[in-house]
Structure formats: structure tokens, C-alpha cells
Amino acid sequence: MNLGNPDSPVGGLAVPRPEGVEIRPLGRDDGSALQALGFSPGAAFLGQLVGDVDCSGLLATHDDEPTGLIDFRFRRRLNHATFEGWVGDLRVVGAHRGRGIGRALLAAAIAEWRLRGGHQVEVELRRDQSAAFGLFGAAGFSDLGKFYEIAPVAVRAIEPAPGVEIARITDDDADFESTTRLLAELGRPAPTDEKLPALRRTFAMHVARAETGSMLARADGRAVGFISLEFRRRLVDGLLEAWIPDLIVTEAARGRDIGAALLDAAFAEALTRGAVAAKLESGSQRLVAHRLYEVVGMADAGSYLTLPR
Numbered sequence: 001m002n003l004g005n006p007d008s009p010v011g012g013l014a015v016p017r018p019e020g021v022e023i024r025p026l027g028r029d030d031g032s033a034l035q036a037l038g039f040s041p042g043a044a045f046l047g048q049l050v051g052d053v054d055c056s057g058l059l060a061t062h063d064d065e066p067t068g069l070i071d072f073r074f075r076r077r078l079n080h081a082t083f084e085g086w087v088g089d090l091r092v093v094g095a096h097r098g099r100g101i102g103r104a105l106l107a108a109a110i111a112e113w114r115l116r117g118g119h120q121v122e123v124e125l126r127r128d129q130s131a132a133f134g135l136f137g138a139a140g141f142s143d144l145g146k147f148y149e150i151a152p153v154a155v156r157a158i159e160p161a162p163g164v165e166i167a168r169i170t171d172d173d174a175d176f177e178s179t180t181r182l183l184a185e186l187g188r189p190a191p192t193d194e195k196l197p198a199l200r201r202t203f204a205m206h207v208a209r210a211e212t213g214s215m216l217a218r219a220d221g222r223a224v225g226f227i228s229l230e231f232r233r234r235l236v237d238g239l240l241e242a243w244i245p246d247l248i249v250t251e252a253a254r255g256r257d258i259g260a261a262l263l264d265a266a267f268a269e270a271l272t273r274g275a276v277a278a279k280l281e282s283g284s285q286r287l288v289a290h291r292l293y294e295v296v297g298m299a300d301a302g303s304y305l306t307l308p309r
Contacts, residue, residue, distance in 0.1 A: 015111050017060075017104040021067065026050060026057030033059060033066035034235075037091055041238040049235070054083075057235070058108050060092070060101050068092035068101040071235040072109040074116065077245060078206060078214075078228060079180055079188035081198040085113040085121035085307075089235055090132070097131075106139055110307065119309050124279065126302040133303075141305040145284040148298040150267065151277035153242070156296060158264040161256035164219045166265050169226075171207040176200060178216060178223035186248040213269045217249070217258050224253035227262040231273060242270035244280035247289070259289075263296045 017023055028050050031043055041049070049055045054075065060068035071088035087109065092102045113121055124147040125132050133143075160166065169175045180199065184190040191199050206212055211232065217225030228246040233239065244266060249259045270278050281304040282289050290300070 015104060015107040017108075018100045020062050021099070021101055021104065022061050023058055023104060023108050024061075026059050026069070030059060030066075033061075034069070036066045037069050037093065039069070039089075039091075039236050041233070041235050045233055045238040049233075056109065056112055058105055060105055062096065066093070067096040068105055070105040070109050072112070073232075074113070074118065075230075076202050076205065077188075078203060079183040079191065079199060080119055081195045081202070083113075083116055083118040085109070085118050087121065087123040088232075090123075090135075102135055103139070106135065110139065114309070117309075121307040122281070122304060123306075124281065124302060124304045129302070133305075136305050136307075139307065141307045143284075143303050143305050145282050145286070145304060146290065146300050147279055147281045147302055147304045148290075148293045149277055149279045149301040150296075150298045153267050153270045153275055153278050154297055155264050155267045155271065158257060158260045158296070160217065160258045160261035161219075164217055164224070164253075164256060164258055164261070166215050166217045166225075166261060169207055169214050169216050171204050175207075175216060175223075176203045179203065179214075179226055182223060182226040182248045182250065183246060185250060186246060188246070213266070213273075215262060215265055217253075217262055219253055219256075219258075225249040225258045225262055227266050229266045229269060231270075231275060240273060240275045242266065242273075242275045242278035244278065247280065259292050260296055263292070267296075 028047050031046055034041065054073055056072045058070050059066060068091060070090045073086050073088060074083040075086055077084050090102055090105060110121060123136060169179060180191050211230055213229040215227050216223050226248050227244060230243045231240055232243055234241060247259060247262060267278060
């Protein structure tokens, strides 16, 4: 039996499943099974994904035939001391839909997320995925807002007001303090003395990872804006896309095109790296931000749902 990633907890595999259906971790030799389900990530990316302890893909089979798959990953969010789960994809073969396979795959992923002590799970759904809205809603997920997308990625050469400079963050205390302060203003957890060391480690790991490109905007030497930028490959085709978890401009500095310039700088970095799309999530109440996203060329692509711990 292919045990997939040996470093990944498999506590989620104890959940109930439909009769005759097996659920197991995705393995390096599952390329043909993925193709049968409509995925073509390429052997190199599949091997990378299976070898990553933060990736927990699960495959469902019936009589050794692939029937479904969930692409589930753990990601670190700045200003959080725990993991966030993310459902990159959930698919069940047409002939096997309605048997509870998707529900079992999701339950297995959630069980593993709980095992690791994550703070929430998130998924992005397009408007036409009505069955998926029902599935995730029944599992306890709530629709918290919209997700925006630009594909293909394009830049508009937006410049902020004079005196504002945008640069990549570095692993120093000044950038850490500026970033955590701005994220707290956005509504992310404010650092406490108890959690500060863990948040500092998360920040250092974020800066060190090759898959990030986050930036600070400064005016007169003071940080007034921040955009977090990460890159991930899609399981469906192995292509790279950019993800923007956070965008904040301090209230006193708004109206100077800083947010638009940060987004444009992120799009430029995405193009440099060959990303085919850029995505972000935005709460339903953030109407001013929604207008900004549309101005820079992003489209309202659907909703994002979360399951809190």
C-alpha cells in the first residue's frame, strides 16, 4: 500500500466512509490516478507535493479505482501562531457522486487539521459550484466574503504618491514590528507577550521561503502599508499562481494610491515568476477594498468560506 507522505499525520483517516471506499494519503506513484480524476500536475510537482509535510492530499478509491481526491494544505499566516488549513481542490468522479465520498474526504482532511491544532480552514468557491457550497456549508463552513482574481496577470504601472517607497520585507525587528502593527490594524490577532516568539519565528520563516515576496510601503521612513504575497502551484495543472493573504494601508495614509501601487507591485512580481493568476480574499463588508480590486483589474470570482476551530 502506498503510504504517501510518511511525515504527515494520518489521524484523519479514521473518519467514517462509504461502504467499499478507501481513503489514503496521496503518493508519489499516483500520477495515473490523478490523470483519471482530471489532474495533470506533472511528476516533479507531484513528488514535491507528496514530500511536503504541509501538504496532505487524500485519495479515495473503490475496487482500486480512483473515485475522488482532496488537495489539502497547511499554511502559515503572519500574526498567527498556528496553521491554517486550505482546500485547494475537492473532486469526485461523476459516476460516484452522491455516495458521500466528497463528504468523507473533507471530514478526513478536517480531522487531520484538528490533530495539528490549526485555527481555521479556508476554501474558495466559484459562483457556479452550488453542490460545493452545500457540502462545505453542511460541514460547518461559513461564507465570509468574496475572492478576487486576475488571470492573466497584468500590471498598470501604478505609482504611489511622491515620498512613498515600496520594498520587500527583510528579516529584521523593524520590519517585523511594522508588519505585525499593520496586520493588527487590519484585524489580524495582535501579538501578545506569550505568542510573540512564535510570531517572530513565523515571520522569519515567511521571509526566508522562496515562495514569498511580501512588501512594505513607507512614507517619510514610517511603514504605512503592507501586502503579503505567496506563490503556490495548482494540483490540477501544476501551474503557479500568486496568493495575496493580506493588504492594509494605515488610515492616515489612505487616498495616496498606496494600496493600488502595492497590488501592482505584487502583480509585477507574479509576472516575473511566471504566475498565471493572482487571487485574494476580502470580507463582505470591505466595500472600499472591493472597488480598489476592480480598479486594478481583478474580477469578483466567487466566495471564500471558513471553518473556525
